[in-house]
Amino acid sequence: MILYHFPTSPFARRVRLALALKGLSAELRDARAEAAHREAVERLNPQHTVPVLIDGERVFTDSNAICQYLERKVPTPKLVPPGIEGAEAFELSALCDGVISGLSNLGMRYFGLHEDAHFPEVKARLGGRVQRALDALGARVEGVAPGPLCGAEWSLADIAIYTTTAWLEALPARGATFPPAAQVVSLGWVLPSALSRWADQHRQRADVLALG
Numbered sequence: 168m169i170l171y172h173f174p175t176s177p178f179a180r181r182v183r184l185a186l187a188l189k190g191l192s193a194e195l196r197d198a199r200a201e202a203a204h205r206e207a208v209e210r211l212n213p214q215h216t217v218p219v220l221i222d223g224e225r226v227f228t229d230s231n232a233i234c235q236y237l238e239r240k241v242p243t244p245k246l247v248p249p250g251i252e253g254a255e256a257f258e259l260s261a262l263c264d265g266v267i268s269g270l271s272n273l274g275m276r277y278f279g280l281h282e283d284a285h286f287p288e289v290k291a292r293l294g295g296r297v298q299r300a301l302d303a304l305g306a307r308v309e310g311v312a313p314g315p316l317c318g319a320e321w322s323l324a325d326i327a328i329y330t331t332t333a334w335l336e337a338l339p340a341r342g343a344t345f346p347p348a349a350q351v352v353s354l355g356w357v358l359p360s361a362l363s364r365w366a367d368q369h370r371q372r373a374d375v376l377a378l379g
Contacts, residue, residue: 168222169193170182170186170194170195170220171207172195173197173199174378175341176217177263177330177331178217179230180330180333180334182233184329189240189241189244231260244320245322247322248320252318256317256318259307259316260324263330264327266297266335267331269293270354271351272293273293273297278347290354294355298356301359301362306359306361308328308361310361313368332358332365332366335362339352
């Protein structure tokens with residue numbers, strides 16, 4: 168398998184952790200480091216975003232679709248717990264998606280419009296959604312005993328929340344050399360401390376350390 172990615176992309180890192188959970192490997196191709204890899208992403212994915220996974224004749228261009236594919240390719244260990252806990256895992260993952268997409272849109276894709284008179288209203292609406300999602304995630308992990316959030320094993324829920332939290336924590340330092348990261352930070356969101364405390368228990372996992 169081949170995975171086109173950005174090393175810092177929380178969506179791509181989610182896929183890398185899912186691969187590790189399944190005991191699978193993929194050739195990593197950094198679409199920021201090499202023009203040919205970026206061109207491949209734009210050819211393969213109509214949205215021109217990472218991650219993109221190639222497995223033989225199959226091409227998947229969305230992190231959630233890739234995770235679903237991996238779940239079917241290698242059914243165990245489970246990425247999504249069975250029963251109601253699986254639905255909760257999807258809900259937590261969706262909240263993470265909303266945080267990442269909301270901040271990326273406001274701070275990167277559409278930040279060029281920040282001087283428009285209507286931008287503050289848009290920022291307040293979308294930024295409010297982001298903060299409410301972050302607060303909900305923080306409340307979910309607050310005081311939780313060490314261990315998986317949904318089901319008996321590390322799952323999509325843990326992977327999504329960890330990669331989202333790590334991405335947000337790294338943005339201030341990245342902002343020193345990567346202006347879009349500084350723009351995201353400037354939006355004024357607050358990362359609940361409960362998320363960082365929860366992430367602390369997972370930082371030394373072998374698969375997490377392998378992310379670099």
